[in-house]
Amino acid sequence: MANGGPEIEQLIQLLARLPGLGPRSARRAVLHLIKKKDGLMVPLAAALDRAVAAVRTCEICGNVDTSSPCSICSDPRRIEAGLLVVVEDVADLWALERAGAGAVLYHVLGGVLSPLDGVGPDDLSIDALINRASVAKEVVLAVNATVEGQTTAHYITDRLAGTGVKVTRLAHGVPVGGELDYLDEGTLTQALKARTAI
Amino acid sequence: MANGGPEIEQLIQLLARLPGLGPRSARRAVLHLIKKKDGLMVPLAAALDRAVAAVRTCEICGNVDTSSPCSICSDPRRIEAGLLVVVEDVADLWALERAGAGAVLYHVLGGVLSPLDGVGPDDLSIDALINRASVAKEVVLAVNATVEGQTTAHYITDRLAGTGVKVTRLAHGVPVGGELDYLDEGTLTQALKARTAI
Structure with a gap:
């Protein structure tokens, strides 16, 4: 050929x-x-x-950048705020940054717990997260709304239970610009439960 | 960001x-x-x-290769056969080679005639084709079956009319594996006209 x-x-x-x-x-x-x-x-x-x-992988958060610690982990304003956002993947970190997440730090897990695929807690950077959480004001679990993501969120919540740090998750609801007719029932139920005053 | x-x-x-x-x-x-x-x-x-x-562009046929003349133009078996296949683009040449076109030489036009886009005969390598055709046994016009492709084929046929070289085109017909129901009428009419004995 x-x-x-x-x-x-x-x-x-x-x-x-x-x-x-x-x-x-x-x-x-x-x-x-x-x-x-x-x-x-x-x-x-x-x-x-x-x-x-x-290209380097940040030794603190797992982000990819040209320096380690990365530019996010080195930002005093973000360190000051003490808000630690936990994501599965660097792509999720980038998506939140594009959305203008503000003065937050990140922690990249490197995946989700998945017993079927043989991914246990030791395969993710969960121990490092527990260490970092001790100096954070709040840990936001921004994992995907999949079964594995939610399992991982539960596991992390359990591990953080004794530390006294505040643990939150992203809000569920109707996507901006989304049409109700095309949304699944789980999302609609959550959006109705979490309705807010106008 | x-x-x-x-x-x-x-x-x-x-x-x-x-x-x-x-x-x-x-x-x-x-x-x-x-x-x-x-x-x-x-x-x-x-x-x-x-x-x-x-990477080089072959000075003879316009193919891209790591040598010029390219490996196709340097192949004695192909030169001997004297069959010159005219294509619009290097991608078409590669497609024919993948299909196992056999002992043929190519000539890449670099596009098709398109007065609306300001593409005239001087923008394509048509003069070079006419020169090469004089030592070929047959010129196969393997241009796309679009209006511009067919216009280009007509123009080349006219230019080659005096030279005595045999000019052919690819057969029209039902694609192998294609379903009649999904084919346009033009293709079906041509396939019926050009029916062959089993």
Whole structure:
């Protein structure tokens, strides 16, 4: 198969392993890169090299950044506020930051408890969380509203029970812009229970 | 926005310019890369660097390869056969090669005639095609079955009319595995006209 030599073939195979890209779209992406060699391929290669050299995982919270402790954990305003938001994954941390979460610190668990997949408490950074919680004013459990996420939240709540730290979770309710007709019954029930005065 | 520093932000923006990836999926891809730093990010960076250094556009046919003339144009068996397949784009060339096109040479036009978009004959490698056609036994027009593709095919046929070279096009018909019910009428009419004995 003379699809442009081993260098191109290998690039296709590596790109195909990215989420959202398959073999076919990876091939299209590589052709696009080759067509825009100076404008896109060369800058992308340089950006990847720079990122490989610069990226660190924060030793405190588990965020990825170019320094450790990361810029969030080093922010005095956030440390002062003492609000510790627990997330499953770095992607959730980024989503909350995009939403303008404010002066909060994060703790990335690195997953959720899942006995079926063999993920126990020791596989997540839960011990580190318990340590950090002792100096926090409040721990917000911002785990996903899945069965595993809620199991993990229960486990963490139990572990924190003796410490006296305030533990909260994200509000359930109707998504902003969401239509009632398309929402599941669990969400609607929770939204009705937690109704607020206008 | 503390989404991991300028190196990561720039990588997201460049990846978001690939076809099939938007800002959201580029962010997910970058997180995936960072998580699999040694297994995926480092090899991808190296593969991109190698590809940037190695990739050439073939001076004869317009294919991309790591040598020019490309491995297809240098293949004596293909040169001997004298069958010149004209395609719009390198992606079409790769598709035909994947399909096992056999001992054929290619000519990549680099697009199709499109007066509305200001693409005339001088913007495509048509003059080079006419030159190459003089030593070919047959020219197969494997352009897309779109209006622009067919216009381009007509134009090339006219240009080749005086040269005596045999000009053919890909067969129209029912795609292998296709269901009649879902096919357009034009395809069905052509498939019926060009029916073959079993």
